[in-house]
Amino acid sequence: MSIQSVLILGAKGTLGGQLMRLYPQAAGWDREDVNVLDFHALRAKVAELRPAPGAVINCVAFNDVDGAEDRPEAAMALNGRFPSQLAQFAAELDVPLVHYSTNYVFDGVKGEYEEADRPAPLSIYGRSKHRGEQLIAESGGRCYIVRTAVIFGPKGASDLSKKSFVDLMLDLSAKRDTIQAVSDEINSITYAPDLAAATRDLLEAAPPPGIYHAANSGGVSWFDFAREIFRIAGRKATVLPVPSTHFPRQATRPAKAILVNTKLPPLRPWQASLAEFLASS
Numbered sequence: 001m002s003i004q005s006v007l008i009l010g011a012k013g014t015l016g017g018q019l020m021r022l023y024p025q026a027a028g029w030d031r032e033d034v035n036v037l038d039f040h041a042l043r044a045k046v047a048e049l050r051p052a053p054g055a056v057i058n059c060v061a062f063n064d065v066d067g068a069e070d071r072p073e074a075a076m077a078l079n080g081r082f083p084s085q086l087a088q089f090a091a092e093l094d095v096p097l098v099h100y101s102t103n104y105v106f107d108g109v110k111g112e113y114e115e116a117d118r119p120a121p122l123s124i125y126g127r128s129k130h131r132g133e134q135l136i137a138e139s140g141g142r143c144y145i146v147r148t149a150v151i152f153g154p155k156g157a158s159d160l161s162k163k164s165f166v167d168l169m170l171d172l173s174a175k176r177d178t179i180q181a182v183s184d185e186i187n188s189i190t191y192a193p194d195l196a197a198a199t200r201d202l203l204e205a206a207p208p209p210g211i212y213h214a215a216n217s218g219g220v221s222w223f224d225f226a227r228e229i230f231r232i233a234g235r236k237a238t239v240l241p242v243p244s245t246h247f248p249r250q251a252t253r254p255a256k257a258i259l260v261n262t263k264l265p266p267l268r269p270w271q272a273s274l275a276e277f278l279a280s281s
């Protein structure tokens with residue numbers, strides 16, 4: 001099913017920007033266009049769209065993992081209640097909704113997680129994202145919850161679009177010869193253009209609603225990720241492995257949370273997407 005009239009929320013973020021490239025005719029809104037927490041205003045703005053959206057893609061999130069520990073209500077508002085309202089609204093419009101979640105809904109004990117594995121989040125951020133998953137599932141609409149992790153790619157146009165780990169490492173390597181990176185946390189890695197393409201393919205395939213995992217194949221520690229960044233980029237920086245306790249952080253992270261995709265076509269290995277990104281930077 002080809003869907004052209006798409007509404008993308010969070011259109012100026014890293015992922016939203018890549019989705020806008022794939023859907024150049026989409027309505028792309030960011031925080032200056034609408035306050036999504038004013039749901040009455042959002043509904044009214046959607047009602048004005050011509051043509052009406054054939055799908056809604058939600059890239060809006062409270063993604064400050066440590067900041068959520070101090071602002072649990074803000075995290076729950078954006079990651080829990082707002083997705084619930086959006087899912088119910090999409091059901092009223094009878095259009096599919098794509099919403100993104102995270103590997104941080106897991107505790108890291110199992111290490112590798114399939115879509116049906118039971119979440120057990122360790123942080124307020126993880127709990128808020130899990131709550132969003134639960135509320136969306138209760139809406140009864142055609143909702144696709146896409147879990148992903150550690151997104152990198154061209155920085156979004158928004159001033160609030162955060163630099164990715166790749167950009168942070170490249171910046172650091174220009175300032176110092178030795179860099180410390182955590183070696184005992186292992187995640188999936190996701191290239192934003194690959195995730196955007198997987199989202200488009202998901203909407204066109206129109207499989208049953210539910211939870212889907214979409215991350216580049218493989219998993220890696222921050223330490224090995226940094227080393228591969230510098231190797232491909234030709235940087236001479238030395239990377240030293242340190243435990244996660246070396247950098248005091250408010251939120252607890254899972255030690256190993258690799259997303260295993262059993263339902264969608266596999267994405268290419270993260271190393272290949274990293275090489276493409278660095279070659280184009």
